Amino acid sequence: TQLLEQSPQFLSIQEGENLTVYCNSSSVFSSLQWYRQEPGEGPVLLVTVVTGGEVKKLKRLTFQFGDARKDSSLHITAAQPGDTGLYLCAVIQGAQKLVFGQGTRLTINP
Amino acid sequence: DTEVTQTPKHLVMGMTNKKSLKCEQHMGHRAMYWYKQKAKKPPELMFVYSYEKLSINESVPSRFSPECPNSSLLNLHLHALQPEDSALYLCASSQVQGAAGQPQHFGDGTRLSIL
Numbered sequence: 001t002q003l004l005e006q007s008p009q010f011l012s013i014q015e016g017e018n019l020t021v022y023c024n025s026s027s028v029f030s031s032l033q034w035y036r037q038e039p040g041e042g043p044v045l046l047v048t049v050v051t052g053g054e055v056k057k058l059k060r061l062t063f064q065f066g067d068a069r070k071d072s073s074l075h076i077t078a079a080q081p082g083d084t085g086l087y088l089c090a091v092i093q094g095a096q097k098l099v100f101g102q103g104t105r106l107t108i109n110p
Numbered sequence: 111d112t113e114v115t116q117t118p119k120h121l122v123m124g125m126t127n128k129k130s131l132k133c134e135q136h137m138g139h140r141a142m143y144w145y146k147q148k149a150k151k152p153p154e155l156m157f158v159y160s161y162e163k164l165s166i167n168e169s170v171p172s173r174f175s176p177e178c179p180n181s182s183l184l185n186l187h188l189h190a191l192q193p194e195d196s197a198l199y200l201c202a203s204s205q206v207q208g209a210a211g212q213p214q215h216f217g218d219g220t221r222l223s224i225l
Contacts, residue, residue: 043200103151
């Protein structure tokens with residue numbers, strides 16, 4: 001059983017459309033991170049959410065942490081080809097190590 | 111440009127070779143990590159060093175041998191690897207190990223192919 005379940009696993013949409021990806025768990029976390037990994041590169045941190053119900057915006061990306069701190073979502077408005085990549089949610093497990101969800105592979109078609 | 115530098119970017123080796131992957135950071139971070147990433151999968155933790163001491167070994171086979179010569183450098187020595195070890199090997203660092211909410215900074219990885 002995965003600690004973090006991400007959905008969808010794959011998403012291919014046209015430029016200009018909106019999309020939401022999800023990261024769910026049955027566990028409660030003190031914080032949750034979202035990373036984006038582009039082909040040929042390592043993951044890069046996008047945001048850290050720490051408070052239940054928190055909403056953070058990063059340009060066209062909106063991140064939300066669930067009220068119970070068990071889940072999170074990432075919404076992209078007016079997607080662009082540059083948003084293409086692997087989106088990974090991650091949490092610290094056992095106060096020791098970072099554990100990733102399976103990822104959402106996003107493709108934005110021009 | 112990433113602040114964590116990994117060399118080489120690509121490595122092809124035979125199953126009997128010995129090679130090493132190198133990672134360097136100059137951010138003053140005291141925790142460094144090795145991850146393995148297979149195609150279409152998330153990174154999976156292999157090793158963690160905290161203050162230059164091995165903190166976590168995720169039951170990695172002994173053909174992978176990590177080394178942390180100082181607080182800025184992390185090596186991964188490879189010997190007698192198997193074809194299934196072909197993957198992207200990522201190095202990361204953070205200020206300290208395991209602090210919630212703290213970012214990990216990743217290098218761009220070494221793509222390893224075992225013939």
